[in-house]
Amino acid sequence: MAGIQKAKREEAARKLLEAAVACVAEQGIDALHVREIARRAGYSVGSVYKYYADLDEILIAVNTITLGRIKAVVGEAIIGKDDPMDRLKALARAYHSFALENRKLWEALFGHRLPDDRPIPEIHLKENAALLAVIGQSLLELSPKMSAEQLEARKRTCFAAVHGLVLINLENRFVGLSGEVFMREMDFLVERLATATV
Amino acid sequence: MAGIQKAKREEAARKLLEAAVACVAEQGIDALHVREIARRAGYSVGSVYKYYADLDEILIAVNTITLGRIKAVVGEAIIGKDDPMDRLKALARAYHSFALENRKLWEALFGHRLPDDRPIPEIHLKENAALLAVIGQSLLELSPKMSAEQLEARKRTCFAAVHGLVLINLENRFVGLSGEVFMREMDFLVERLATATV
DNA sequence: TCCAAAAAATGAACATTGTTCACTATTTGA
DNA sequence: TCAAATAGTGAACAATGTTCATTTTTTGGA
16 A cells, blocks of 8 residues: 555645646736645645745746746747747747746746845756757857857847847837837847847 | 924825835845834834835835936936947946846836736836937937837837846846956947947 | 554644724814 | 814734644554
8 A cells, every 4th residue: 555645745746836836827926825825736734835845935846837838838939940040039939929928927937036045946047058058059050150158148148138028028118019010129139139240 | 383294294205215215225125014114214104004005105116216216327327428329338338237236126126016907107107218218319310210110119129138138137147257248248239239220 | 454653734823014093192273 | 272184103903924733644564
């Protein structure tokens, strides 16, 4: 009969995390409460703390899932695209689409403020680096002579700029402008940043 | 003897707001508590609510002050600069400097999540538009033939991209790269976005 | 099969915090 | 001088994160 405990542990951790993801996706980061997670998952308040140290840790787990989804979406977006500029534009569009379609989860990912003494989790840094690597690959094809240090900086610049556009767009600060215009601006941004100097 | 009440009202509102600004500047948005504000300003908890409807309203007032400071800093940065490209680079640098030197206040400005049903305050939209106008001015000098609609979109793009760089830089995601390299990237970004198509 | 130790699960209790409100103190204008 | 208006208070309440003593379930060996 051995194995029940292990199964219970895994099921509880999974159910609690799923409940947390649902909370955030539906109502946003500020509506993520321990009692609501416990209720949705069918456990008591105390049980939550047997699996996660605190709410921050739960949110980190939620954000890890979101990062994974972004990675998947972004990976699919560049499949079969030979031209590096096309790939970069597709990356930006996929990133923007994900943010639009998973607004609350995306906001939670970038809006979660950890205490000053708490470092950004290793896994998040790793996923972030993977995304930068995909960008770097295309950039290097476009500018083969670029130094390693330049490339490191440039891929961060490209990511940050696109991220900024998506962020401001989500906050409705592009108000009055159609989605079509926004898309053109994204393409313009990518093209300008990624084109090699002649 | 009439006038004591008015003076008291103004003093209380000012002291409470100053206390709130200090709280945020020192410890960040998550450390902004009604009891702490009241204590610092020398009032009771209840008094806070005679001047501000809730914490959100206090934070909006704090952010209004921050926006004013950004406007001032940015305004000074372009004084005496004739070349529009120089002005845009100076704008970006000033924006970045302010964020670095007023980290917690800057984070509070862009990290404050209002409830979904609460609109962004009018004054913030107005200040934001003023900042965009300054950008638009220089952009138009560089590309006089740009249409009004294009200009509207493009100034948002420029702001958003610079904002993204500053944001990612503040989150230490440019880790390993010197401040010098970052500055060069900012200049590169502005130059690429603002240069007119030949 | 039975049972004591280990693990899982519970929910009451506590501390913190935003918010309200009945009450007291001060100011006003006549 | 005084009643109404305004300013100010702090106890009380509700919501929420977190802890922990207690109960229930599972385990592995006698």
